[in-house]
Amino acid sequence: MTQAKDRVRLWLRLLKVVRGIESDLRENLRRDHNTTLPRFDVMSALSRHPDGLKMSQLSGVLRVSNGNVTGIADRLSDEGLVERVAVPGDRRAIVLRLTAAGMSEFETQAQAHENWINERLSGVSPEEARAMAARLQAFAEASESSKKEDDHAQ
Template sequence: MSAPSPILPDDPASKERLRLWLRFLKASRAIESQIRDNLRREFASTLPRFDVMAALSRYSDGLKMSQLSEVLRVSNGNVTGIVDRLVEDGFLVRVAVPNDRRAWQVRLTERGEKEFAAQAAAHESWINEMLGEFGAQDAANIGNRLEQLETSLREKKQ
């Protein structure tokens, strides 16, 4: 793979792409900030707690802590404190992994499943409201373009 050719600072396409990136970033931060505020206000919770519960909601048998960290793409240390508090609140349970004395598997409790269902429904409603100016086709088209961008970036990384 050859090195990309330098782009001249006065290239109009380059400037527009830079502006686009900054708009993506600004919009993403604004949405995330609103979600954080809503979770705190309506559920006395945080986005990392929501993310842990969302990941576990997809695995009814639960996940080992290392697997959960991998799914969330964060370190084990980041997940441990969040899991500890969710266990204390009765939303998660730790189960020993057979034949591995050092490993624990975590999964949602029935209470955790109900809590996550309520949070997920609210989350979808918030996103729907925030992105309400986009019709279904617009959202699908933008989603497809972003997926193409992700694929392209992943391929360039390899």
């Protein structure tokens, strides 16, 4: 029974840390860049795909519904940060990609984001950060494999 309680305690501590950092990020983005974390996430995803992403691909990358992304994409487009490009041969499909202004704005926000995280986690050495990240990645991969096995068994 104690192993289960230890794991629940770990989960609650992880959640508390993540929620605290996320809350700070939301506030910093709002205060310093007049933006939101979901907008930052959309721009971040698009920055990693210079040729753009279809809305369904973007939703998949962000693991949210198309409806969640549509409103954000509309506002980013209205502001000239994202452009919609028709997909040749598929008149219903649209690819979203950052404009030059969008890439410039994202780079500014991303640098601020990196600085905030670096400051917030300054008590963690680079070696500890790498070890923790590797452990969490291994856990995520094992968890995903386990989930896929459960899905196939059903």
